[in-house]
Ligand SMILES: [Zn+2]
C-alpha cells in the first residue's frame with residue numbers, strides 16, 4: 049500500500065523524446081506522429097469527451113461546459129465505451145492509463161483535435177521509480193489523448209462540489225499537456241504546476257493558468 053501514500057497528478061510524455069528513445073518500446077505510450085497541434089487563429093480546437101462505463105454520468109456535461117469556457121473550444125460528448133480489456137492490469141486490479149491513452153487515440157473522431165477519457169476506475173502508469181503507480185490522470189504532451197479518473201480524487205473530498213472542482217482542475221491540467229503545455233514552475237497557484245503527488249496540491253491550485261502559461265498557450269495556437 050506504499051503506493052497510495054503519494055500520488056502523482058499525472059505523468060506526461062514528450063513525443064519527441066519518445067520517438068527518439070522509446071519508439072520500439074510497446075510499454076510506453078507514443079504520441080500520434082501525424083498529430084501536430086498547430087492551428088491557426090480562425091480554427092477552433094475541437095475536443096471529444098469519452099466517458100468509460102461506470103463513471104458518474106454527470107461529469108461529461110460538467111466538463112464540456114468547463115473545457116469550452118477555459119480553452120475557448122468546441123466540445124462534444126461521445127457515447128459511453130466499456131473499458132478495453134487489454135488495458136486491465138491484473139496484479140493491481142486496475143487499468144493501465146498508458147493503454148487507455150492508446151485506445152482513446154484510436155477513438156478520436158474525425159475532425160477532432162483532442163480526446164479526453166473519464167473513468168471511475170483506478171488507473172496507473174510506470175514512472176522512473178515505480179513499475180505501477182496510481183495516478184489522477186495522464187496525458188500525451190502535444191496530443192491527442194488524455195485520461196482522468198475520479199477514483200483517487202474522491203478520497204477525502206469534503207462534498208460533491210469539492211470533488212467536482214478537483215475533477216475539473218485535473219481535466220484542464222491534462223488537456224493543457226495535450227495542448228503542449230509542460231509543468232509550470234512560474235507560479236505555485238498555476239493549474240499546470242506539478243502537484244508532486246498530493247491531492248493537497250490539487251486543492252491549492254487555482255483554476256487558472258499563470259501569465260507565463262497563457263503566453264505559451266497563445267503561441268502554440270497561433271504558430272502554423
Ligand atoms: Zn501534469
Ligand SMILES: [Zn+2]
Nearest residue numbers: 232238258261
Ligand atoms: Zn503556469
